[in-house]
Amino acid sequence: xxxxxxTYLARGNLSVEILGRGVAWLDTGTPDSxxxxxxxxxxxxxxxxxxxxxxxEIAFHQRFITVEQLxxxxxxxxTPGKNAYGDYLRLVAREGHGSFWMHx
Numbered sequence: 346x347x348x349x350x351x352t353y354l355a356r357g358n359l360s361v362e363i364l365g366r367g368v369a370w371l372d373t374g375t376p377d378s379x380x381x382x383x384x385x386x387x388x389x390x391x392x393x394x395x396x397x398x399x400x401x402e403i404a405f406h407q408r409f410i411t412v413e414q415l416x417x418x419x420x421x422x423x424t425p426g427k428n429a430y431g432d433y434l435r436l437v438a439r440e441g442h443g444s445f446w447m448h449x
Contacts, residue, residue, distance in 0.1 A: 402437050
């Protein structure tokens, strides 16, 4: 991947940004690093009560979907209490207007 990035950069087809505070870059190129990344994500989600890279949540907070559509997506994961991901989407729908995503 590094060589591919260098090629794109040399051709002028790649832009580079410095990742700011609160952003983590996780290398998952080996089985050990993949396990470490998975454990990192699990720890952050468990401690903060937030999902990382939840596409439905991002779409909702970017106003690509409505609260009604978010709830419809949650229903696809089953009835309340049967699936943690669906329950998380329901929580996002309930608390959406007060979420930190909506500020700033």
